Amino acid sequence: MNIELNGSEQINASPANLWESVIDPAVLQRAIPGCISMTETGEGQYQMALELKVAAVGGSFEGAVSLSEMNPPHSCVITVSGSGTLGTGGGNATVAITEGDDGNALISYQAQGEVSGLVAGVGQRILMGVAKHLARQFFAALKKEFAAA
Amino acid sequence: MTEQKYKFLSTPRRPVEDRRFVAGRGKFIADFDRPNMLHVAPLASHYAAAAINGIDASAALAMPGVVDVITGAELAAAVQPLMNGLNTPNVRRFPLAVDRVRYAGEWVCAVVAESRALAEDALEKIIVDATPQPFILDAETALLDTSAPVHPEHGSNLLLDRKFVWGPVDDDFDAAAYSLSFSVTWGRNSTVPIETFGVLAEWNGWDQMLDIWASIQMPKYADQIARSLDLPGNAIRVHYDVDVGGSYGVKRGIKHSVLVGYIARKLGCPVRLIEDRLENMRAGDAHGPERKFDITIAFDQDGTVRSMKMRALDNAGAYAGRAPFQLGKPISAIVGPYQINSVAYHALSVTTNKTVQEAVRGFGQAPTNYAIETAMDRVAEYLGMDRLALRQKNLIRKDQFPYLIPSGSYYDSGDYHAVIDKVLTAADYPAMLAERDRLRDAGMMAGIGIAACLEPSGGNSSFEPLLNQSNQTSTWMESCQVNIDALGMVTARIHTTSSGQGHETLVSTILGEVMQIDPELIRITRPNSLESLPGNSPVGSRMAIMLGGAAARAGEKLKAKIMAIAVHRLGVAIDQLRYEGGDVLANDGRRFTWDEMVELAHRQYHNLPDGMDPGLASFDIMQVPTGDALPVDHKVQMYPCYSFEFHLLLVSFDPIIGRPDIHSYVIGHDCGTVINPAIVSGMTYGGIAHGIGAALFEEFAYDTNGQLLTQSFLDYLMPSSHEVPAIQIVKHCTPSPHTVFGQKGSGESGYLGAPAAVSGAINDAVSGLGIHFEKLPIRMSTISDAIAAKTS
Numbered sequence: 001m002n003i004e005l006n007g008s009e010q011i012n013a014s015p016a017n018l019w020e021s022v023i024d025p026a027v028l029q030r031a032i033p034g035c036i037s038m039t040e041t042g043e044g045q046y047q048m049a050l051e052l053k054v055a056a057v058g059g060s061f062e063g064a065v066s067l068s069e070m071n072p073p074h075s076c077v078i079t080v081s082g083s084g085t086l087g088t089g090g091g092n093a094t095v096a097i098t099e100g101d102d103g104n105a106l107i108s109y110q111a112q113g114e115v116s117g118l119v120a121g122v123g124q125r126i127l128m129g130v131a132k133h134l135a136r137q138f139f140a141a142l143k144k145e146f147a148a149a
Numbered sequence: 150m151t152e153q154k155y156k157f158l159s160t161p162r163r164p165v166e167d168r169r170f171v172a173g174r175g176k177f178i179a180d181f182d183r184p185n186m187l188h189v190a191p192l193a194s195h196y197a198a199a200a201i202n203g204i205d206a207s208a209a210l211a212m213p214g215v216v217d218v219i220t221g222a223e224l225a226a227a228v229q230p231l232m233n234g235l236n237t238p239n240v241r242r243f244p245l246a247v248d249r250v251r252y253a254g255e256w257v258c259a260v261v262a263e264s265r266a267l268a269e270d271a272l273e274k275i276i277v278d279a280t281p282q283p284f285i286l287d288a289e290t291a292l293l294d295t296s297a298p299v300h301p302e303h304g305s306n307l308l309l310d311r312k313f314v315w316g317p318v319d320d321d322f323d324a325a326a327y328s329l330s331f332s333v334t335w336g337r338n339s340t341v342p343i344e345t346f347g348v349l350a351e352w353n354g355w356d357q358m359l360d361i362w363a364s365i366q367m368p369k370y371a372d373q374i375a376r377s378l379d380l381p382g383n384a385i386r387v388h389y390d391v392d393v394g395g396s397y398g399v400k401r402g403i404k405h406s407v408l409v410g411y412i413a414r415k416l417g418c419p420v421r422l423i424e425d426r427l428e429n430m431r432a433g434d435a436h437g438p439e440r441k442f443d444i445t446i447a448f449d450q451d452g453t454v455r456s457m458k459m460r461a462l463d464n465a466g467a468y469a470g471r472a473p474f475q476l477g478k479p480i481s482a483i484v485g486p487y488q489i490n491s492v493a494y495h496a497l498s499v500t501t502n503k504t505v506q507e508a509v510r511g512f513g514q515a516p517t518n519y520a521i522e523t524a525m526d527r528v529a530e531y532l533g534m535d536r537l538a539l540r541q542k543n544l545i546r547k548d549q550f551p552y553l554i555p556s557g558s559y560y561d562s563g564d565y566h567a568v569i570d571k572v573l574t575a576a577d578y579p580a581m582l583a584e585r586d587r588l589r590d591a592g593m594m595a596g597i598g599i600a601a602c603l604e605p606s607g608g609n610s611s612f613e614p615l616l617n618q619s620n621q622t623s624t625w626m627e628s629c630q631v632n633i634d635a636l637g638m639v640t641a642r643i644h645t646t647s648s649g650q651g652h653e654t655l656v657s658t659i660l661g662e663v664m665q666i667d668p669e670l671i672r673i674t675r676p677n678s679l680e681s682l683p684g685n686s687p688v689g690s691r692m693a694i695m696l697g698g699a700a701a702r703a704g705e706k707l708k709a710k711i712m713a714i715a716v717h718r719l720g721v722a723i724d725q726l727r728y729e730g731g732d733v734l735a736n737d738g739r740r741f742t743w744d745e746m747v748e749l750a751h752r753q754y755h756n757l758p759d760g761m762d763p764g765l766a767s768f769d770i771m772q773v774p775t776g777d778a779l780p781v782d783h784k785v786q787m788y789p790c791y792s793f794e795f796h797l798l799l800v801s802f803d804p805i806i807g808r809p810d811i812h813s814y815v816i817g818h819d820c821g822t823v824i825n826p827a828i829v830s831g832m833t834y835g836g837i838a839h840g841i842g843a844a845l846f847e848e849f850a851y852d853t854n855g856q857l858l859t860q861s862f863l864d865y866l867m868p869s870s871h872e873v874p875a876i877q878i879v880k881h882c883t884p885s886p887h888t889v890f891g892q893k894g895s896g897e898s899g900y901l902g903a904p905a906a907v908s909g910a911i912n913d914a915v916s917g918l919g920i921h922f923e924k925l926p927i928r929m930s931t932i933s934d935a936i937a938a939k940t941s
Contacts, residue, residue, distance in 0.1 A: 085273040117195035
């Protein structure tokens with residue numbers, strides 16, 4: 001099943017600061033919903049472990065994350081692949097950071113993914129809602145990073 | 150008319166089973182618990198096709214409460230492959246995938262743990278090293294030489310490829326004024342019972358006995374388990390007193406049963422597996438037919454349909470099983486209720502990387518009826534003729550029975566025109582037409598659906614020898630035992646599980662009628678398979694005919710014995726005696742009572758006729774009426790009885806929204822003599838609801854990656870009380886000459902014609918736009934998109 005997710009968020013940080021955070025495994029681990037561990041395995045390469053609950057289906061997920069086409073602090077492509085009890089999945093997101101009039105960063109993303117296995121059977125309507133919800137959680141946590149700073 | 154003939158039959162009596170079901174006291178598989186019982190959770194494949202390189206279960210096995218992890222490799226070394234209906238020995242199927250997975254959701258391995266929750270937790274720790282492989286979802290693609298076989302050892306994806314020509318097809322086509330061709334597709338759906346499949350197995354090494362409790366509806370279930378586990382047949386004891394929470398064909402969890410049977414024997418513990426909804430939907434191996442029809446039909450200007458060529462291509466899914474035979478049953482009614490002189494039939498079944506197919510209500514007849522009825526609508530449209538008049542012109546007439554159809558079956562009896570006339574009157578057909586036109590004038594799309602079709606019933610599985618020449622099946626017997634105890638009470642045994650068909654009601658009503666005893670006083674038991682006589686389970690709308698027949702015959706045998714005792718006791722000829730309500734009355738006024746007779750048979754051997762065995766017990770193993778012979782020249786009498794149904798409905802929808810609203814639904818139903826009116830009506834109402842689902846909602850839809858999208862009731866849509874209208878049933882009775890009371894089958898009623906009728910109504914509604922919907926289900930979005938494309 002294919003999933004597409006697009007959006008943009010205003011973050012209370014300069015583009016440079018935001019860039020530094022989103023490539024910091026410690027920040028990512030705190031911000032990604034259900035993330036148990038995030039280990040840098042190479043330049044722009046991460047190993048990630050998640051515990052997620054999607055509707056009636058819960059499970060663990062292990063995957064690899066890689067950042068490519070890095071153009072600091074403006075844009076990059078994030079590629080994710082992995083598998084777990086929920087099924088297998090993969091996808092990529094194009095992320096662009098621009099500077100708003102107030103000097104704060106505006107992050108926009110276009111993501112497309114494909115999932116299979118149990119998670120595909122949860123139902124597309126629910127899964128899209130879950131994906132949006134997880135994205136909201138991620139950005140809420142990211143904003144908190146800068147609110148606290 | 151016939152209603153008056155009987156004391157208990159055809160009278161409104163509450164089904165015996167209803168008491169415990171309504172009170173919530175049925176006993177289903179989840180109600181069976183055994184001490185120290187273990188639980189199983191299967192690990193599902195994420196891929197539609199993949200090679201299994203290795204399975205690492207060490208982390209799972211290390212978890213507390215986890216007892217074992219069974220892999221396909223272990224199982225394949227220990228059990229025989231599951232039975233195939235066709236001669237396809239290289240399409241091997243085991244309960245777990247061996248070396249490769251062939252559909253998304255297929256079971257890769259199974260965790261055995263102290264609770265189902267622990268087993269599910271352990272699934273997360275199993276690491277399967279798998280390499281995804283190419284896969285096929287479409288049946289036509291599967292046929293191509295360039296497509297890799299789902300089972301490489303089999304050499305192709307073809308499971309079945311048979312061409313039949315019955316009658317002078319070429320001559321009839323040459324002689325016909327017109328011919329037209331079209332294609333329709335029956336979408337993959339099923340019966341999705343609320344209770345999923347479950348099975349409990351317990352091995353006792355001291356008795357060398359495997360006890361099985363299961364939510365099962367399957368012929369020769371115990372035999373199949375014994376064969377797969379290499380156990381003697383009398384080492385399997387299937388308990389038939391398990392209530393089954395819905396089935397209509399699909400409760401055939403043979404892979405589940407062999408799996409838990411193996412585990413129970415290996416571990417020496419009771420083991421239970423009950424599918425959750427996702428397991429049931431994608432890996433219960435219980436999807437129904439998915440069938441594409443290519444039809445060419447020859448006809449004359451006056452509407453006479455002369456001949457039909459039908460190619461039926463069925464997508465069987467990843468393994469063979471019994472599913473390809475679902476192309477066989479429709480041969481028994483291949484011309485529907487019509488006088489079509491000749492037929493060419495090309496039946497194809499292929500493997501794909503989809504879930505395995507199983508028998509579903511009607512065993513392939515409902516899709517074929519949909520194709521035939523669409524043909525009638527298309528011919529009428531081509532000729533500009535009224536659809537109803539076209540049908541009435543081609544229907545077999547009352548005076549033509551028994552009627553021999555080209556494929557070799559005699560239809561036993563019927564009065565199709567009379568049933569239709571009754572329906573037209575009950576529905577006030579002119580008013581229905583006026584209402585359709587009024588709706589159209591008001592800007593709605595409105596259409597009338599018409600379908601006439603048959604329900605072949607009580608057959609002897611003759612499609613097996615017809616489609617598989619090494620199969621020599623010429624009986625599909627059923628049995629019943631009856632005993633009158635020393636206190637004079639009657640107990641009958643039936644030898645199968647029941648999945649809502651009301652067998653206890655059936656047998657007690659029929660025995661009551663034969664013995665002239667109140668059915669309420671007759672006890673029905675469902676013993677285990679080792680205490681049973683041979684039978685073939687409730688499939689193919691057979692139990693009213695076969696179990697009812699065996700019960701009646703067993704009752705008649707007892708009555709004969711009672712009469713013989715009475716002749717001896719009263720010292721008069723049998724023609725001086727008559728049986729009445731359990732007593733025997735002599736013409737001279739003497740009465741030999743039931744109680745005296747019981748006393749004699751149970752205690753006074755010296756007062757019995759010479760040589761007569763004591764006691765009052767009988768049994769009957771009944772052969773299928775008319776089902777005596779193997780096929781000759783690719784023709785065979787398949788079913789003894791043919792029930793008839795005629796559907797008429799009015800539907801409307803907004804042209805922009807496209808959401809069908811069924812205004813009125815009338816069905817005329819003739820299943821011969823009715824045993825219990827409430828059970829027959831219940832079957833018919835449910836069958837129509839199921840048919841509305843098949844026509845408008847229900848489909849196992851796959852995405853392009855081979856993932857089943859409709860895995861839960863969120864996405865697999867079923868009709869609710871909002872979508873199912875009030876249904877009016879118009880009854881008619883043409884008794885069958887082949888059964889004890891003239892009864893025919895009704896277990897598939899409603900479903901056999903409703904999809905065709907609903908499709909016909911939707912197509913009638915859009916006929917002015919030149920739209921033909923050629924695939925079921927016809928979803929709301931399909932309707933609105935098609936109209937938008939035509940009108941924008």
